[in-house]
Amino acid sequence: xxxxxxxxxxEAIALGAIHAGLSGVYAYPGTPSTEITEFIQGNPLAxxxxxxxxxxxxxxxxxxxxxxxxxxxxxALVCMKHVGMNVCADPFVNSGMTGVNGxxxxxxxxxxxxxxxxxxxxxxxxxxxxxxxxxEPSSQQEAYDMMQTAFDFSEQQKLPVLLRVTTRMAHSRxxxxxxxxxxxxxxxxxxxxxxxxxxxxxxxxxxxxxxTKQQAALxxxxxxxxxxxxxxxQDRSLGVIxxxxxxxxxxxxxxxxxxxxxxxxxxxxxxxxxxxxxxxECKRVLIVEEGQPFIEDIVRGVAEMPNVLGKLDGTLPxxxxxxxxxxxxxxxxxxxxxxxxxxxxxxxPPALCQGCGHRDVYAALNEVLKEYENPRVFGDxxxxxxxxxxxxxxxxxxxxxxxxxxxxxxxxxxxxxxxVAVIGDSTFTHSGMTGLLDAINENADITVIISDxxxxxxxxxxxxxxxxxxxAICRGLGLSDEHLRVVVPLPKNMPxxxxxxxxxxxxxxxxxxxxRRECMQTLQRHLKQQKKK
Numbered sequence: 001x002x003x004x005x006x007x008x009x010x011e012a013i014a015l016g017a018i019h020a021g022l023s024g025v026y027a028y029p030g031t032p033s034t035e036i037t038e039f040i041q042g043n044p045l046a047x048x049x050x051x052x053x054x055x056x057x058x059x060x061x062x063x064x065x066x067x068x069x070x071x072x073x074x075x076a077l078v079c080m081k082h083v084g085m086n087v088c089a090d091p092f093v094n095s096g097m098t099g100v101n102g103x104x105x106x107x108x109x110x111x112x113x114x115x116x117x118x119x120x121x122x123x124x125x126x127x128x129x130x131x132x133x134x135x136e137p138s139s140q141q142e143a144y145d146m147m148q149t150a151f152d153f154s155e156q157q158k159l160p161v162l163l164r165v166t167t168r169m170a171h172s173r174x175x176x177x178x179x180x181x182x183x184x185x186x187x188x189x190x191x192x193x194x195x196x197x198x199x200x201x202x203x204x205x206x207x208x209x210x211x212t213k214q215q216a217a218l219x220x221x222x223x224x225x226x227x228x229x230x231x232x233x234q235d236r237s238l239g240v241i242x243x244x245x246x247x248x249x250x251x252x253x254x255x256x257x258x259x260x261x262x263x264x265x266x267x268x269x270x271x272x273x274x275x276x277x278x279x280x281e282c283k284r285v286l287i288v289e290e291g292q293p294f295i296e297d298i299v300r301g302v303a304e305m306p307n308v309l310g311k312l313d314g315t316l317p318x319x320x321x322x323x324x325x326x327x328x329x330x331x332x333x334x335x336x337x338x339x340x341x342x343x344x345x346x347x348x349p350p351a352l353c354q355g356c357g358h359r360d361v362y363a364a365l366n367e368v369l370k371e372y373e374n375p376r377v378f379g380d381x382x383x384x385x386x387x388x389x390x391x392x393x394x395x396x397x398x399x400x401x402x403x404x405x406x407x408x409x410x411x412x413x414x415x416x417x418x419x420v421a422v423i424g425d426s427t428f429t430h431s432g433m434t435g436l437l438d439a440i441n442e443n444a445d446i447t448v449i450i451s452d453x454x455x456x457x458x459x460x461x462x463x464x465x466x467x468x469x470x471x472a473i474c475r476g477l478g479l480s481d482e483h484l485r486v487v488v489p490l491p492k493n494m495p496x497x498x499x500x501x502x503x504x505x506x507x508x509x510x511x512x513x514x515x516r517r518e519c520m521q522t523l524q525r526h527l528k529q530q531k532k533k
Contacts, residue, residue, distance in 0.1 A: 016147030
């Protein structure tokens with residue numbers, strides 16, 4: 001039996017995982033993947049089945065926790081945005097060597113056009129690099145259906161599966177037909193073999209041979225997959241290879257049906273058998289894929305043909321998201337006039353919320369730093385990154401999660417003073433603690449500001465792993481109480497805050513200041529909840 005639901009792509013993935021017998025989701029919030037875990041956290045069936053859904057401290061811990069659940073025979077889902085794949089790369093790549101016991105699906109949500117990201121990374125390269133099969137849905141229905149397929153395939157092949165989506169797939173809605181009789185969870189089993197999971201060189205070499213030889217079977221499975229479809233066309237002057245949401249854009253260009261042969265790719269390794277068929281039948285081939293020219297690179301290697309069109313020859317743009325109009329231009333079709341909402345609207349860059357504690361932190365910091373020559377402030381990933389913009393213009397760098405502390409230390413090692421790091425509470429526990437340990441071990445001449453708004457603010461107010469633990473963490477890392485200061489960032493406290501910052505800048509060693517006040521957004525929610533009670 002089935003029923004129809006209107007779902008975001010992320011929600012279809014989440015519900016598909018629950019209905020596929022999920023026992024745990026492990027994730028760190030990051031747009032555009034956050035809604036998957038939030039959906040599972042609020043789903044009645046997930047609660048009834050006691051599916052684990054608490055946020056992990058970072059993507060690496062999430063991946064490793066999922067592997068632990070898999071080791072015991074149960075199915076686990078790992079969710080992150082594309083840059084999170086870099087954080088979990090060590091256990092992810094090694095999971096190809098260990099294999100799995102219970103099925104593991106790793107969801108990577110890529111963000112072309114960098115709506116909320118530092119780069120336009122394409123996670124499909126991770127699947128190829130780790131020799132792990134990859135799925136890429138082209139619709140919300142496929143996103144739901146693929147979860148069952150991916151978990152089954154993971155257990156059949158004894159490998160984790162990477163599921164890659166992009167922003168528009170994650171955050172657009174469609175009607176999805178879902179099951180009303182979900183699969184039961186796996187029971188505990190003790191089939192995991194230590195000789196596969198203990199990656200001593202002797203074991204790893206043996207597993208490397210097994211996984212390498214497995215690649216041909218994975219490619220055959222992709223060639224025969226119901227998600228990879230070769231669609232005949234009458235006009236063979238051009239063939240089209242389209243993946244993921246790019247396939248939707250191609251179909252949208254031809255409401256009466258595409259006149260050209262189309263090869264839809266939603267399961268990898270790339271099925272070269274189907275690619276060769278198209279290359280043999282068509283004079284030219286256009287490759288439509290969102291992200292980097294992943295398929296195009298492989299096809300050019302297979303064909304060495306000058307008539308392969310796509311991102312590498314400029315037929316499609318190399319950067320940014322695709323859309324139906326961009327794809328129409330690639331086909332040489334006319335594009336109608338579009339309303340430009342920006343033509344008569346003044347640009348309005350994002351800004352910190354009125355009343356946000358980060359504002360008072362930057363105001364105080366800027367006031368004090370006027371007293372010093374060439375101060376440098378190293379920022380981090382979070383709402384407070386907006387401190388780079390007017391009116392504060394307070395930070396000089398923002399590279400990746402946790403880099404503020406380590407960059408401040410490196411700058412101090414080079415002779416910079418004052419050298420200040422600004423990091424949020426969730427980012428600190430995600431990947432800032434190890435940098436602070438380095439600084440403390442060398443008593444580096446830096447001042448670290450852990451701006452604590454008691455939540456993971458940038459992604460919507462999820463729980464922060466270190467809430468009410470930061471003083472204990474800093475002490476445990478070896479910081480002295482004398483240079484661990486806590487303040488309340490409010491305008492009325494500005495004299496105290498500026499003096500604390502001044503004192504710690506003038507201390508030539510490692511110090512930590514924790515400005516603590518709840519995020520305005522979560523505070524409003526909590527107040528509403530209290531009124532209801």
